[in-house]
Amino acid sequence: MNENSESILSLRLFEAYYRARRNKRNTWNQLKFEIDFEHHLLQLAGEIRRRRYAPKPCIAFIVNKPVKREIFAADFRDRVVHHLLHGSINHIVEGKLIHDTYSCRKGKGTLYGVKRIDKFIRSCTRNYQRDAYILKLDVTGYFRNMGHDILWQKVQKILSGRNSDYGGLPRELIDYLLRQVIHTHAADNCTVKCSTAEWKGLPKSKSLFYVDKGCGLPIGNLSSQLFGNIFLNDFDQFVKHRLGVRYYGRYVDDMIFIHHSKEYLRNIICKVREELAQVGLEIHPGKIYLQHYTKGVLFLGQFIKPHRRYISRRTKDNFYRAIEEVNGLLDTEARIEDEVLNRIRTTMNSYLGILRHSNSHRLIIRARKRLCPQFFFFFS
DSSP states (O other), rough: OOOOHHHHHHHHHHHOOOOOOOOOOTTTHHHHHTTTTTHHHHHHHEEEEHOOOOOOOEEEEESSSSSOEEEOOHHHHHHHHHHHHHHHHHHHHHHHHHHOOOOOTTTTEEEEHHHHHHHHHHHTTTTSOOOOOOOEBBBBTTTOOOHHHHHHHHHHHHHHHHTSSSSOOHHHHHHHHHHHTTTOOGSSSSOOOOOOGGGTTTTTTGGGGGGGGTOOTTTHHHHHHHHHHHTHHHHHIIIIIIIOEEEEETTTTTEEEEEHHHHHHHHHHHHHHHHHHHHTOOOOGGGEEEGGGOOEEEEEEEETTTTEEEEOHHHHHHHHHHHHHHHHHHSSSOOOOOOHHHHHHEEEEEHHHHHHTTSSSHHHHHHHHHHHHHHHHHOO
């Protein structure tokens, strides 16, 4: 690398660091890095320049909410690299994705996805005046079964093109970092931070500890979210341009097709299955949903029906559980710290933000009745 490229790399790493820490403030990993962050970033830049960078062991643990899942949390310095890659290539990726893939994209996300599917249903039914059917499919173990070599080829394909700008960094350096991130097997390079008994009840089909070599990405990393959009981009293009499906949307491994013909959608299932098989993926056999639009469809935490949307039962149960936890925190004669009040405020605002975009007036009334009097003393 020449002197100019080295300066740009250092600058991009500092920018990536500030993005990476945005939602990780006060975590132990981040604080340890921040104590001497300039030294750590310059050291990281040196490793990358000398092609000596390798991801550090991640932390493996189990979470039980909203469902039991296995998490591999990357070391903070590796999160910085993920943000560096994302900042360098995402603008190129964005230009090649279809409009209706909603995960981890600026201006999109879960609420946007729900609104688009709601709009598709109204459009296909001519504002609920004619028949239409909804097909919802789910990919089995999407991140777990993602092949590293196939992913590498797809990333190279989507980055192909002359005069591409990678934030001033050389393409060869970008490829080097992509190889390091894609071909690292998280389960072989991790520290388990909870009892192995926590894995009890988690099917082997949902664990990276039981995947074939050369397969599987850890859920949650920014890089994995970006790769999740890239890996099925060819499939999305197939659905839109080869199958000609007008009303189609995808969020990671959940996909929805809407058409006025039930038989048309039934025939699509086989074609989708064949296309996914080419990249080592399968439709979840127990999650094939094909119904008339009046039956509604559950998508991204909301149940979409004509003229209305409701939050899912799981979200409602989690909301009630959060209220119980809030009541427990406030049920004390001791002075309640500002940190606790801020945590309560964040939790309640998060759920109210979700409820605000659905038909949940009665639910909010019932929720208010469940809150203890102390809540209204602090948050009236």
